[in-house]
Amino acid sequence: MILLGLGLLRYYTAAEAQAAHYLWLFGFILTNGYIFYLQKRMGVSRKILRIQTAVFVISIGAGGYFINFG
Structure with missing residues (x-):
């Protein structure tokens, strides 16, 4: 789950689609x-x-x- 989330974050950061960024985050949190x-x-x-929740929040x-500032 963590790798999937980071991969999606990287993809949408590269595409610079702000609305899609929030949409994947909402769906990922629900899942x-x-x-x-x-x-x-x-x-x-x-x-x-x-x-598990703490590790997820810290890693994401x-x-x-x-990804955004590094």
């Missing part, structure tokens, strides 16, 4: 939220879900920063 919902229903502990944020 990721649904995956977390399914993991919660399967019985994955809250601690693992929080660690850092990747987006370096």
Whole structure:
């Protein structure tokens, strides 16, 4: 999921399509939220879900920063 998100971010940054940038971000957040919902229903502990969420947010944020400003 992280590689897909960074790849999409890189593509839309290169294409400079501002509206498409927000559209993929919204869809990616919805998809990721649904995956977390399914993991919660399967019985994955809250601690693992929080660690996974933190890693996701940090990696997408850092990747987006370096792609846009690096």
